[in-house]
Amino acid sequence: MPQAPGPLSADTPLLEVLRTPAGDEVLRRLAPSVVESPLLHTYQNHPVGLVLATEEGLGEEVRRQVLHELEVLDPAAAADTAPAPAPAAPSRTYEGADVAPGSAAVSAPAEVEVHQRFEVELRGPSHGNPYTDVELTARFSGPDGGSRDVLGFYDGDGRYLVRFLPGEAGHWRFETTSNARSLDGVTGELEARQGAGRGPVRVADQYHFRYADGSRYLPIGTTCYAWTHQDEELQELTLRTLADAPFTKLRMCLFPKSYTFNTNEPARYPFAREQDGGWDPTRFDPAWWAHLERRIDQLDELGIEADLILFHAYDRWGFSTMDAATDDRYVRYAVARLSAFRGVWWSLANEFDLLHTKTEDDWERWAGIIGRWDASDHLRSIHNCRDVYDQSRPWITHVSMQRTDVYRTAENTTEWRAAWGKPVVVDECAYEGDIDQGWGNITGEEMVRRCWEGALRGGYVGHGETYLHPDEVLWWAKGGELHGTSPDRIAFLTSIVEQVPGGVLEPLPGSWDAVSAGVPGEHQLVYFGNHRPRFRRFFLDPATTWDVDVIDTWGMTVETVPGPRSGRFTVDLPGRPYVAVRLRARQRADAG
Known part of the structure; x- marks a missing residue:
């Protein structure tokens, strides 16, 4: 959790000003265009003075006033505010004594x-x-x-x-x-x-997942944050794309999103609209929720779990800064409406640490509401930006991670599994694309490499795509069509995992330069990633003979090496990156 801020000045990063309640209030009051900008999260690490100086339409007098008020603040004292009073309990006399109990x-x-x-x-x-x-x-x-x-x-x-x-x-x-x-x-x-329904997904074998009926579930994730907030035609296109894609999990926000490439206004909101165009936090819009429910059902028909994000910071409507009573009412309403849907997961937040007005007590309270009232006991997580939430909390069923390093991402799966003893789902390892931000311009090859790297370390790395589009229809936010090269290769990886006895990968002791996973003595995958050896020596127990496959993870080919191998042997390789070797115990192959 972030520490209490120090004195504020023109040199203070904008992010630290926003993390200070009084500083956030100054900016919202005097320079709302800064806080409400869809580009906010791309420049929030710059000094607030520089942000103000380059904000178009902001007069010099306003800039001076903002900096003056920030400089005279006492951030520590400003942060110490009394909690809002709890709302009154519903009246027991809402209906008169003349109404018979149970008469509805x-x-x-x-x-x-x-x-x-x-x-x-x-x-x-x-x-x-x-x-x-x-x-x-x-x-x-x-x-x-x-x-x-x-x-x-x-x-x-x-x-x-x-x-x-x-x-x-x-x-x-x-x-x-x-x-x-x-x-x-x-x-x-x-x-x-009894029917054919598989039931909700549960954690199984400590680091993996099964449906409630016991069948194996592999989370092949992607992200379309605001797809249900787009026009109907685009939503239908997204569903058609998903029908032909390999994904079994979709991260999506309940609230609309305001961010770069996300500037359009949604047609409806979770809350009812007022005559002045604002929204009423005490009333919900049933039509909006019914639309969301229809989309969740359609995802379920495609075999896709809806990983529902309750809160996020990319907001210009005020949904990220609601008071505690409104937040609690919203969470209860979401749980009441959605917890009986089979294919729902709960993600309390996308990048919880960017929601500066929320506290650890808030997150724990909302987790308690879900735990108390979700009779289906759906999976629960909370997602990070910079600061990682305490993933050891009992209510967290699996680790939902964003990369914590520009380059080293899936490689951290080993440490995360060891630290928390839970399934590791890297929901954001970066995105295949070509936008200006480093999180959104890795190659398809690198996306696939990270998926393989994480898989052989016993985790699950999710896909995302952010290719520039003339109408700003980027998959990661709005859905539409896929343009990248990684989805087919991710499907190929899935087919390889499904052939492992037991249907999942467990890390195996490997060499210092290559990860290995599988089933000891039965099935082993060795992945070389960016390395490109022309051959590889193996030293194995001579009591077991192996069938050996050379797998081109990018070309999506499997070539079986002639003849069984045992003991000490060499496998010739093509000398290019993204190659894996698979060893299948001969006695198991003969038995099958």
């Missing part, structure tokens, strides 16, 4: 398949503001004798919904609890029958 009209199916979303609709009151005035929960009691609690939510027009994802076959009962009398004490039943 109820609609729900009699049965669903296991791992299929079950939804109860209740017709109830709409006076006042049901988003804040009404609390609704339900307890589902299952065939195992246990129970799961879920949040209900208001969906507009007097319609309340309760959603649940049954995890086992059998007879279930539910009962609601609410401060609204008509919604309180509603009971019902459902029969969950």
Whole structure:
């Protein structure tokens, strides 16, 4: 976590000014164009004086006033502010005594398949503001004798919904609890029958993943932060592209994004719009959420997990600086609506450390809300920019990492696995592309190399693409079409991993100049990355004979070396980079 800032001056990096609550307030009040600029995060490491001096449309008098107010601040004292009072609990008299308990009209199916979303609709009151005035929960009691609690939510027009994802076959009962009398004490039943659903993804074998039904899951990730905030035609194009791509996980933001190449205005927002064009933080827009849900379902139909990012700092609307009560209400509403979707993951933040108004207590509180009310127990993570969150926290199911070094990225997988003992998913290793930022202009070859490097170190490295486009439709933000050379090669890597006994790679002791992974005594991959040997000597137990393959990871070819090998032997190689050698124990091949 960042330390308390020192005195501010023209030489203070803009980032440090923004991390100081009083400094952030000065800039937002006197120079809002700086804070709201889509280029903010590209120049935030420059001195604030230089940023002000080069900001177009900012008069000299304003520049002097900003610097003067920053210089006289006491950052340490300014940061010590009292927390906002907690909102009042919903009234128990929201509905009068003349309303019979449990009298709401109820609609729900009699049965669903296991791992299929079950939804109860209740017709109830709409006076006042049901988003804040009404609390609704339900307890589902299952065939195992246990129970799961879920949040209900208001969906507009007097319609309340309760959603649940049954995890086992059998007879279930539910009962609601609410401060609204008509919604309180509603009971019902459902029969969950065995079906073909795989269920949510879980951590398995400590460093890997399986679906709830036990089948193996490989997270082949990509990023389209704001794809659901684009026009409908572009969203449909994104889905068609994903249908032909190898990806099984998609990182995406709930809130819209304001950043370079992300300057368009979305059609709708998670919150209801007011007449003046602003948004009402006490009311949600059910149509926006229904649209998001449709897209999540469409991803699920493609076999793609929706890795949902709850908060991020790339914002000009104020979603990143909401007060604690609004933040909590938003998180609860998201969990109420989305936790019964099979293919959901929770990412509390993209680059949590850039959200300067949020504290560790905030992140832990939101993790607690998810843990308490997500009866499906979906995967949970939090993503870094510069500062890495304490990944040992019990609520964090897997490590979601961004590169912490310009060059060394996937290579850190070894240390991250050892440090936290959890699956390592490098969600941002940089992006294949050609934009001006170093995080977005690596080659396809380097993207694929990082994926292989991370895979053989026992982790999962995600894809991303940022090629310049005349209409600023860059995959990493808006989706659309893929233009890079890495996706097909990532699919090839996946096919190689799927051929490993057990379907995952575990690191094996290797040489100092090449990573190795597989199954001891059965299956071994050795990857040479940027190196380009013309041959390689192997020293193995002579009791085992091996079939040897030379794999061109860029050319996507597998060439089997003639004859089995054992003991001490040499394998000829093509003398170019991105080559791997695969050793398959002959006795296993014969048995198959």
